[in-house]
Amino acid sequence: MSSEKSIGIIYGGKSPEHNISITSAENIYNTLKFLNYSVKSFYIDKTGKNWYIKNPEISNNKNPLPESQNISKLTDNLESKSPLEMSKIIEELKNCECVFIMVHGSPGEDGVLAGFLQTLGVKYIGCNLESSALTFDKHRTKLALAARNLPIAPFFHIDVRDGFGFVEEYLNKSLKKDFFPCFVKPCRSGSSYGVNKISEFGELLPAIRNASQYDYSILVEKAIVGREIECAVLEGQKATAPKVSLPAEIKIKDSGNAFYSTEAKYENDSVQLEAPAFLSNEQILLIQKIAATSFAVLECQSMARVDIFLVNENSVIINEINTIPGFTPISQFPKMWQTSGLPMPALLQELIKTAHY
Numbered sequence: 437m438s439s440e441k442s443i444g445i446i447y448g449g450k451s452p453e454h455n456i457s458i459t460s461a462e463n464i465y466n467t468l469k470f471l472n473y474s475v476k477s478f479y480i481d482k483t484g485k486n487w488y489i490k491n492p493e494i495s496n497n498k499n500p501l502p503e504s505q506n507i508s509k510l511t512d513n514l515e516s517k518s519p520l521e522m523s524k525i526i527e528e529l530k531n532c533e534c535v536f537i538m539v540h541g542s543p544g545e546d547g548v549l550a551g552f553l554q555t556l557g558v559k560y561i562g563c564n565l566e567s568s569a570l571t572f573d574k575h576r577t578k579l580a581l582a583a584r585n586l587p588i589a590p591f592f593h594i595d596v597r598d599g600f601g602f603v604e605e606y607l608n609k610s611l612k613k614d615f616f617p618c619f620v621k622p623c624r625s626g627s628s629y630g631v632n633k634i635s636e637f638g639e640l641l642p643a644i645r646n647a648s649q650y651d652y653s654i655l656v657e658k659a660i661v662g663r664e665i666e667c668a669v670l671e672g673q674k675a676t677a678p679k680v681s682l683p684a685e686i687k688i689k690d691s692g693n694a695f696y697s698t699e700a701k702y703e704n705d706s707v708q709l710e711a712p713a714f715l716s717n718e719q720i721l722l723i724q725k726i727a728a729t730s731f732a733v734l735e736c737q738s739m740a741r742v743d744i745f746l747v748n749e750n751s752v753i754i755n756e757i758n759t760i761p762g763f764t765p766i767s768q769f770p771k772m773w774q775t776s777g778l779p780m781p782a783l784l785q786e787l788i789k790t791a792h793y
Contacts, residue, residue: 442473442474442475442476442531442532442533443468443473443474443475443476443532443533443534443535443536443788444475444476444477444478444528444529444532444534444535444536444558445461445464445465445468445475445476445477445478445535445536445538446478446480446535446536446537446538446539446544446549447460447461447477447478447479447480447510447538447539448461448479448480448481448482448511448539449480449482449484449539449540449541449542449543449544450480450482450483450484450541450542450543451539451540451541451542451544451625452541452625452629452650453540453541453629454482454540456540456762456764457538457539457540457544458479458509458510458511459762459764459765460538460540460762460763460764460767461477461510461536461538461763462509462510463763463764463765463770463780464536464538464763464784465477465510467780467781467784468784470781471781471784471785475491476489476491476528476531476532477489477490477491477510478525478528478529478535479510479511479514480539481514481515481519484542484543485519486515486519487519487520487522487525488514488515488517488519488520489520489525489528490510490511490512490514492509492510492512526556529553529556529558530556530557530558532558532559533559533791534558534559534560534561534788534791535553535558535559535560535561535791536560536561536562536787537549537550537553537560537561537562537760538760538763539760540760540762541625542572542624544562544760545568545571545572545758545759545760546568546569546572546624547563547564547565547566547567547568547569547572548565549562550562550563550564550565550568551565554793557793558793559791559792559793560791560792560793561738561739561787561788561790561791562737562738562739562759562760563735563736563737563738563740563759564735564737564792566735567734567735567736567737567759568759570734570735571734571736571740571757571758571759572624572759573623573624573653574621574623574624574655574756575591575593575623575653575655576623577734577756577757578591578655580733580734581730581733581734581754584733586726586729586730586733586754587726587751587752587753587754588753588754589657589658589659589660589745589753589755590615590657590658591655591656591657591658592610592611592656593623593653593654593655593656594606594644594653594654594655594656595652595653595654596644596645596648596652596654597652600641600644600645603641603644604641607637607640607641611637611640613637615656615658616634616635616636616637616659617633617634617635617659618633618634618640618656618657618658618659619631619632619633619634619655619656619657619658619659620632620634620640620643620644620646620647620654620655620656621647621654621655621656621657622647622648622649622650622651622653622654622655623651623653623654623655624650624651624653625650625651629650630646630647630649630650630651631647632646632647633659640656644656660745660747660753660755661747662745662746662747662748662753663685663713663745663746664685664686664687664743664744664745664755665683665684665685665686665713665715665723665743665744665745665746665752666683666684666685666686666741666742666743666744666768666772667680667681667683667684667723667724667727667741667742667744667772668680668681668739668740668741668761668768668769668772668773668776669681669727669728669731669736669739669740669741669742670738670739670773670786670787670790671731671736671737671738671739671790673789673790677728678728678731678732678736680724680727680728681772681773681775681776681778682711682712682713682720682772682775682776683712683713683715683720683723683724683727683744683772684709684710684711684712684713684768684771684772684775685709685710685711685713685714685715686707686708686709686768687707687708687709687710688707689707689708709766709768709771711768711771711772711774711775712772712775712776715746718750719746719749719750722750722752723744723746723752726742726744726752726754727742727744730742730754730757731757734757736757736759737790737792738759738787738790738791738792739759739761739769739787739790740757740758740759740761741757741758741761741768741769742754742756742757742758743755743756743757743758770783
């Protein structure tokens with residue numbers, strides 16, 4: 437691979453997923469350097485206002501994975517320095533062949549950075565502004581999927597700006613007893629931040645209050661009993677169909693974890709990813725078809741992870757779409773492609789081919 441290639445990575449940001457974004461960026465950075473790309477890394481601090489550039493040296497170790505500990509942290513000592521002027525950031529971005537948007541949450545997954553880069557005429561890897569904004573909002577995503585008769589769980593929407601008194605009155609009048617157990621989720625947040633599973637009415641309003649710390653728009657969704665399956669999707673080249681990985685299954689080893697929570701994802705080893713999942717050929721084809729269709733219906737670009745429930749062995753329900761999946765050493769997206777014959781170096785090269793304005 438030519439060393440003249442210049443690839444950018446934007447990471448960090450103001451969302452609760454700040455640290456996850458850094459770890460994903462480190463993994464991508466290390467792999468791109470292994471492939472002899474010239475890499476520019478653009479760090480956004482936790483305020484979302486200050487930008488820095490950090491390009492640490494790596495050793496000659498040929499292991500592209502971050503477990504080799506052959507790179508410095510991309511954020512080491514950055515915030516002790518003065519942030520760069522935006523004119524300098526723009527200049528450096530324009531010198532990149534393309535840019536990985538690796539900011540989880542806002543302003544990455546909601547499309548703000550995509551719109552910024554598109555305005556600058558800089559190619560980027562990820563969904564465009566419109567599809568990012570749509571898929572980042574769980575409520576609007578469900579409305580879009582339902583409009584195309586794709587299978588989703590029963591849900592209703594709460595806007596806490598109406599006031600908690602009104603919300604409580606609405607719940608007392610409208611909620612049916614058979615809706616429990618259910619999940620309460622902020623509509624625009626990731627990594628299960630602010631998500632709670634509840635089993636009775638008395639738990640509902642406190643869960644909504646908790647979710648409202650992350651967003652005023654709240655989704656209340658009936659819990660689905662089924663196997664938690666995920667698929668990784670890549671944009672097809674030259675208007676071809678999307679490529680879909682072999683499905684993987686999320687298994688909770690610790691019964692104390694009621695669901696795939698933030699803690700289960702990143703802070704303990706209670707979750708096992710079975711990749712590939714143990715499924716029949718018919719089940720694999722069904723899951724891959726619904727993942728590819730969801731990707732196309734929501735007009736996704738570059739990549740997405742589609743989360744699905746397999747119910748009664750032969751039907752599926754779409755749970756969520758994540759357009760900037762994690763790239764940490766334990767993240768599902770690269771692991772699914774690894775088991776599908778596309779290891780991390782090849783995966784990043786495929787993604788670079790999807791770069792667009």
